[in-house]
Amino acid sequence: MSNAFRSRLALFVCGLALFLPLRSTADDSSPAPTSLATTTAPVTDPASIADHYRQVAARPEFLDDDQIDLTTRFQDELAQWFRQFGARMENFKYGDRLPEVESLLITLMVIFCVWVVIYIMLKLTRRRARMDAQPEEQNAGRKTFRPAEAYDREIRDAARAGDWHAAWLASWRQFLSRLEDRQLVDVDRTRTNREYLRQLGERALPGSALNLLGNLVDAYDRFIYGRKSINESDWNTFVGQINEAGLLLHLDDDRVRAGNRTKSS
Numbered sequence: 001m002s003n004a005f006r007s008r009l010a011l012f013v014c015g016l017a018l019f020l021p022l023r024s025t026a027d028d029s030s031p032a033p034t035s036l037a038t039t040t041a042p043v044t045d046p047a048s049i050a051d052h053y054r055q056v057a058a059r060p061e062f063l064d065d066d067q068i069d070l071t072t073r074f075q076d077e078l079a080q081w082f083r084q085f086g087a088r089m090e091n092f093k094y095g096d097r098l099p100e101v102e103s104l105l106i107t108l109m110v111i112f113c114v115w116v117v118i119y120i121m122l123k124l125t126r127r128r129a130r131m132d133a134q135p136e137e138q139n140a141g142r143k144t145f146r147p148a149e150a151y152d153r154e155i156r157d158a159a160r161a162g163d164w165h166a167a168w169l170a171s172w173r174q175f176l177s178r179l180e181d182r183q184l185v186d187v188d189r190t191r192t193n194r195e196y197l198r199q200l201g202e203r204a205l206p207g208s209a210l211n212l213l214g215n216l217v218d219a220y221d222r223f224i225y226g227r228k229s230i231n232e233s234d235w236n237t238f239v240g241q242i243n244e245a246g247l248l249l250h251l252d253d254d255r256v257r258a259g260n261r262t263k264s265s
Contacts, residue, residue, distance in 0.1 A: 144189060148181065151170045155170045164230035165224075171238070171242055172220060179249075181251075184249065208248065216241055216245065
């Protein structure tokens with residue numbers, strides 16, 4: 001091989017060694033393809049970001065067991081149970097007799113409801129009949145208060161013990177019992193002393209008697225309803241007024257009281 005050829009070969013190899021790095025550098029500096037150069041613009045809308053977050057969080061793979069809707073699960077299980085029950089009823093031995101059983105049960109329920117309605121109507125009718133009964137018919141010949149003599153011992157024991165309040169009550173009830181014996185008032189536990197006074201005012205009684213009875217009722221309101229303390233002086237005044245009213249109304253007339261006892265017996 002000649003020296004000239006060797007020189008040319010060496011120059012070619014050197015030129016090739018210099019050309020390859022320059023070409024790779026040019027390739028790297030060449031513009032990128034259009035598909036890589038263009039990138040998607042970032043999403044900055046808060047509403048879109050929140051909506052996307054909710055869509056991702058709602059995926060089944062991101063749900064916990066506690067977040068599963070219990071109502072939906074219950075409905076699914078209930079529907080599955082009904083499907084299984086229907087499949088079993090198709091194979092039931094007496095499945096073709098079920099309509100007859102249903103008709104029998106409905107008939108029994110209707111009969112029971114009618115019986116309950118009739119029972120309630122009977123109870124209400126009887127209760128109304130008892131409520132509509134006249135008190136005069138139920139209490140005919142019966143006294144509201146005890147006989148007047150039955151209060152003497154109660155009054156005496158209360159006065160001996162200094163319990164003027166109890167003595168006052170017993171004495172007043174004895175006075176109402178005496179009015180009842182004379183049939184001067186229509187005595188009833190539901191009536192008030194003012195109503196008794198109104199009944200006495202409808203009768204032809206002396207004016208002094210009506211004034212005295214009014215004072216007695218006022219004193220009763222003060223000492224009994226008003227809970228004013230009662231001393232011995234107040235008690236003695238009240239007893240004197242009771243005795244005076246008895247004389248004016250002739251409540252101590254033995255003949256009248258004996259006649260009333262004969263009628264009641």
